[in-house]
Amino acid sequence: MSGIKVEDLNHPARFKPARKGKKPPKLLAVVHQSGCTGCEVCIAGCPVDSIELVPGPDPKNPGYQQMVEIDLARCIGCQNCSQDCPWETISMYNHDDAFVAWGNETLTSKLYVDLEEKPEETKSEETV
Ligand code: SF4
Numbered sequence: 001m002s003g004i005k006v007e008d009l010n011h012p013a014r015f016k017p018a019r020k021g022k023k024p025p026k027l028l029a030v031v032h033q034s035g036c037t038g039c040e041v042c043i044a045g046c047p048v049d050s051i052e053l054v055p056g057p058d059p060k061n062p063g064y065q066q067m068v069e070i071d072l073a074r075c076i077g078c079q080n081c082s083q084d085c086p087w088e089t090i091s092m093y094n095h096d097d098a099f100v101a102w103g104n105e106t107l108t109s110k111l112y113v114d115l116e117e118k119p120e121e122t123k124s125e126e127t128v
């Protein structure tokens with residue numbers, strides 16, 4: 001993915017509790033989406049519910065070719081998901097490196113959208 005991304009304020013994840021604490025986590029998890037089968041195993045083990053489904057391309061069958069993505073704004077770096085994924089397709093990165101990795105490894109995002117695609121009120125949000 002390329003370009004400046006901003007949080008999609010309409011995504012249901014934006015209504016979940018924010019990450020506690022002032023310091024960002026040392027590690028963040030990133031899904032290598034090309035290897036994700038959408039099996040959802042990782043979702044159950046996330047203590048802060050920060051793993052979101054990305055529906056497949058067919059709106060009539062969203063479960064087909066679904067993937068997941070991790071909300072970097074809410075991940076606490078616990079490493080559960082990277083240990084639980086049966087396909088070893090989640091990696092932990094140092095906090096700052098994770099944003100670059102997210103850009104390289106994310107094929108489709110529902111949590112973040114292109115800055116230029118959003119109306120003005122969204123443009124002040126944190127960029128990825
Ligand atoms: S590292 Fe922990 S908090 Fe972050 S997405 Fe994985 S399970 Fe959730």
Ligand code: SF4
Nearest residue numbers: 036037039040042085
């Ligand atoms: S456990 Fe791995 S393969 Fe399954 S949905 Fe999560 S990241 Fe994708």
